[in-house]
């Protein structure tokens with residue numbers, strides 16, 4: 001029987017008792033004893049000034065070392081579940097194990113402190129209870145059948161977790177402090193407290209849980225969606241029981257939890273079909289400080305965890321100096337995740353023994369708090385006394401093991417790898433581009449017919465919208481070779497043909513199922529029932545699958561998620577689509593820190609595709625530019641591919657190339673808007689059977705032109721139309737379809753072919769400080785071998801485009817006439 005149900009003798013007393021318990025269930029957490037140093041004052045709650053039957057028990061239950069926030073959960077069953085666990089007797093924990101972990105946590109930090117004085121390590125001291133907490137969570141997960149866990153965390157305590165939870169050897173950590181072979185990572189690599197690690201966690205029940213600690217950048221919380229995307233991919237790989245077998249555990253700093261929007265975006269995905277992982281476990285490693293910033297300056301709420309109340313999930317605040325309570329909370333939380341498939345938050349409230357890092361002096365900014373901390377004993381000491389155990393043998397053993405590990409580290413010649421990639425990466429490679437990586441991407445006509453016909457099929461009795469029906473009829477004609485293919489169809493044909501070849505496809509983005517420009521219609525909607533039917537799903541061969549989702553209205557977390565997903569599904573084509581390309585800057589941290597630098601920093605590959613609608617169409621400063629210049633600035637050492645296909649067939653081959661080559665590199669595609677249906681950009685079915693994507697589309701003339709216009713994307717079609725209008729026969733137009741890695745051989749061959757050309761002109765729609773101009777000019781000059789390279793572009797500008805449609809048209813006209821008529825200025 002739980003304590004809240006104690007027997008009382010009259011109806012009135014029963015009601016009074018129920019009211020008391022209800023008040024404590026609702027508000028008790030605000031008066032719980034949560035802060036080991038007593039700085040986090042309980043909130044005055046007149047609602048809890050209660051006496052009468054059960055008040056003492058209720059107070060003990062809800063105002064002790066655990067503060068449970070759960071009455072905001074609308075689902076009664078879930079509230080009762082938490083209530084029942086809170087009001088039941090706490091199970092006996094394995095105190096010997098807890099003490100051992102507390103001792104190991106602190107001795108590890110001490111050894112690092114004494115051996116590597118003045119080096120940053122972001123000690124766990126003050127939050128050592130994190131180790132028994134993780135132990136409890138992962139052991140409970142193993143009981144539920146978990147075989148893998150994806151862990152994400154920032155700097156604080158990371159080295160400690162690597163050794164004691166992930167199971168890396170201390171020698172590997174020491175080797176990084178010794179920095180044994182700096183030459184091996186000149187210009188690359190990452191600091192030790194950002195590195196990912198894999199290993200095995202030994203659960204209490206004797207089972208092993210494979211741990212993947214995700215590599216992360218300094219940018220706090222940016223790893224959150226990446227870890228969730230990785231978890232989702234791993235779950236999908238395992239099939240039906242994936243959600244049970246793979247669990248995500250994300251750790252956060254308190255200041256970062258409250259402050260970083262990407263976490264809010266990530267939490268918002270928790271129950272959304274395309275992104276759910278059946279509940280993630282979140283731990284706020286809450287030391288009540290962020291660098292030098294105190295909680296009142298770091299958030300507007302009493303608890304930094306309040307953001308999580310956006311979700312109908314419990315939040316357990318727990319005093320980090322009561323390890324028995326910590327372990328209990330770990331088990332309850334994990335059980336909640338398995339019972340309801342929703343996230344759960346643990347707010348582990350402790351302190352930070354040192355400065356932000358060990359080279360920082362906290363007494364300058366928080367002198368009073370640190371006076372307390374200096375005289376505060378370590379947790380293992382407090383706990384050993386509390387349970388009446390002698391910690392000495394544990395201390396000595398930990399010390400000896402670390403001494404031996406350090407000697408071993410000194411003998412190493414280079415840093416040992418901290419992780420092993422799963423075997424599904426064996427077939428893929430990164431590094432430099434070479435021609436040998438190319439594969440044919442053309443699809444024979446019969447296969448195209450079959451794919452095309454399947455794309456327009458839906459079940460009998462399914463009521464398709466008349467507009468969509470018309471589109472499907474047109475697509476059928478395209479598939480039969482009776483009508484030129486547009487981009488929408490080319491994309492569907494690329495996806496469909498890949499699926500038939502056994503390659504999974506996942507695409508997500510805002511309104512991606514229909515397509516922002518009404519171009520995709522991946523899901524057909526029954527106009528009578530709103531039932532959905534996705535023809536592509538029915539094309540998937542054995543082992544393949546197709547997922548096309550409308551995303552939450554987020555860029556950072558969705559791109560982070562898809563990047564993470566691509567990290568654990570290299571054989572799939574994984575795409576993220578921005579509604580308009582300029583919105584991608586909402587995901588700039590993910591782009592800078594993961595997509596373009598992941599290989600350089602961590603030697604981790606991704607084939608994620610970013611589809612970024614781009615082009616000047618008079619829609620204003622926004623919705624015009626996906627910022628080609630920024631991606632080009634980020635390009636080095638063949639880290640990414642940047643392409644702008646100018647025809648439907650080129651797009652088709654580009655997507656297939658990305659999936660079929662064994663080279664895993666992020667691909668940025670500037671995708672069309674008005675060009676989606678522009679006749680000049682349409683392609684014949686035969687072009688889909690052509691061998692490959694062409695990084696350069698040469699001019700169709702005989703090479704006798706006096707002037708060669710070089711361009712990329714939509715402007716090329718406008719230049720061609722203008723050339724026709726002017727009946728100009730002396731100008732060649734060359735499309736650069738791949739901007740990076742720059743296809744120098746193809747480009748210079750085409751430039752050389754125009755031996756009679758007096759000048760080359762780079763023409764772009766973007767202002768001079770944007771677009772590909774700055775990147776290309778020096779390269780084009782080199783390839784021009786002494787002939788002048790001029791340029792036509794909008795004047796440099798602070799914003800990408802004018803807000804006036806008429807001004808846009810005037811500008812566009814000027815660009816075209818400059819390209820042909822008036823002498824263009826360099």
Ligand SMILES: Cc1ncc(C[n+]2csc(CCOP(=O)(O)OP(=O)(O)O)c2C)c(N)n1
Pocket residue numbers: 156218219220252253254255256257285287289290291352356
């Ligand atoms: C996005 C971002 N902004 C700023 C920083 C610089 N920074 C590093 S740690 C830190 C304080 C973090 O505090 P908290 O989240 O409470 O974690 P703690 O270090 O206390 O464990 C700051 C501001 C960062 N790493 N990332």
